[in-house]
Amino acid sequence: xxxxxxxxxxxxxxxxxxxxxxxxxxxxxxxxxxxxxxxxxxxxxxxxxxxxxxxxxxxxxxxxxxxxxxxxxxxxxxxxxxxxxxxxxxxxxxxxxxxxxxxxxxxxxxxxxxxxxxxxxxxxxxxxxxxxxxxxxxxxxxxxxxxxxxxxxxxxxxxxxxxxxxxxxxxxxxxxxxxxxxxxxxxxxxxxxxxxxxxxxxxxxxxxxxxxxxx
Numbered sequence: 001x002x003x004x005x006x007x008x009x010x011x012x013x014x015x016x017x018x019x020x021x022x023x024x025x026x027x028x029x030x031x032x033x034x035x036x037x038x039x040x041x042x043x044x045x046x047x048x049x050x051x052x053x054x055x056x057x058x059x060x061x062x063x064x065x066x067x068x069x070x071x072x073x074x075x076x077x078x079x080x081x082x083x084x085x086x087x088x089x090x091x092x093x094x095x096x097x098x099x100x101x102x103x104x105x106x107x108x109x110x111x112x113x114x115x116x117x118x119x120x121x122x123x124x125x126x127x128x129x130x131x132x133x134x135x136x137x138x139x140x141x142x143x144x145x146x147x148x149x150x151x152x153x154x155x156x157x158x159x160x161x162x163x164x165x166x167x168x169x170x171x172x173x174x175x176x177x178x179x180x181x182x183x184x185x186x187x188x189x190x191x192x193x194x195x196x197x198x199x200x201x202x203x204x205x206x207x208x209x210x211x212x213x214x215x
Contacts, residue, residue, distance in 0.1 A: 006096040008103040010089045010114035011142045012038075035087040036064060039078045042110055043068045048076065063175070074098050076106075079141065081176065084134045084169070088141035089114070117142070124154055124166075132161075133169035140173035147179040159185055164195040171202040174209075183209065 012035050043050070048068040054060050064080040064087075074093035080086070089112070091103045106112065115123070120142050123135035136158045143151040155177075159170035171189045174182040186209070190202035 005092045005094060006099045007144075007146075008091040008099050009142055009144055010091075010103065010107070010112065011120060011138050012087045012089055012112065012114055014085070035080060035085075036066070036078060038110070038112075039066070039076075039089060042106055043076065045109075046070060051075070070102055071098070074102060076102070079176070081137050081141065083172065084137040086134055086137045086141060088144070090144070115142070121150065121154060124158060129163065129165060132158075132163070132166050136166065136169040137173055137176075140176045143177060145178045147181060152177075152179070152181055155182075156185055159189055164193075164198050167193060167195070168198050168201060171198065171205060174205065 014035075046068075048070050050066065051069050052065070052067040054063065054065040060082075062082050064082055065078070067075055067077045070076050070091075071093075073095065075091070077090040077092065079088050079090070089106075091099050091106070093099045093102075107114070115138060120135075120139050123138065124132050127135060136155060139151050139154045142148075143155075155170050155173055158166050158173075161167050161170070167189065171186055174186045183206075186202055186206050190199055190206050193199045193202065
């Protein structure tokens with residue numbers, strides 16, 4: 001529970017990696033291969049009003065954000081990292097039972113099969129290169145605003161990976177995090193990463209973060 005609200009975060013799979021039908025009621029169809037379109041279908045089915053969007057905001061080039069009102073005191077939020085095409089669906093509200101029940105109904109009716117916590121934690125260790133970088137972003141989306149030492153440990157380990165692409169992903173993941181530990185990690189990458197391109201990219205992100213805090 002954070003800020004008086006209960007949260008249920010569900011990191012979505014790519015359509016290509018979705019398990020087969022498991023008794024769900026609403027079939028999405030093979031043409032719905034965009035995670036945002038799938039989530040918009042959920043909102044339309046529930047006739048939920050769109051309350052917030054970053055569609056015309058400066059950060060729309062690297063993140064996609066939408067929020068709908070599911071019921072009084074209950075909301076659904078979608079966040080996608082546009083660069084890596086990884087996304088998370090968040091149900092949150094004032095009543096824990098309502099949040100859990102809404103999550104259960106959406107998962108069942110729309111055949112969503114989010115990554116389990118175990119899959120998220122083990123994912124980066126089971127792949128390499130670009131896919132490992134995407135696995136790191138999924139961990140960051142699973143963590144979100146609240147510090148989770150186990151999830152952050154995976155990201156922190158990635159910041160020391162031999163592959164600069166993976167270290168760069170660890171730095172980039174901080175755009176979705178709000179904990180002091182992520183800022184410290186980004187600062188360390190900006191100062192000490194052995195790859196100049198990774199250092200420069202991290203330094204630019206750190207500057208943007210510091211500028212945002214001053215506004």
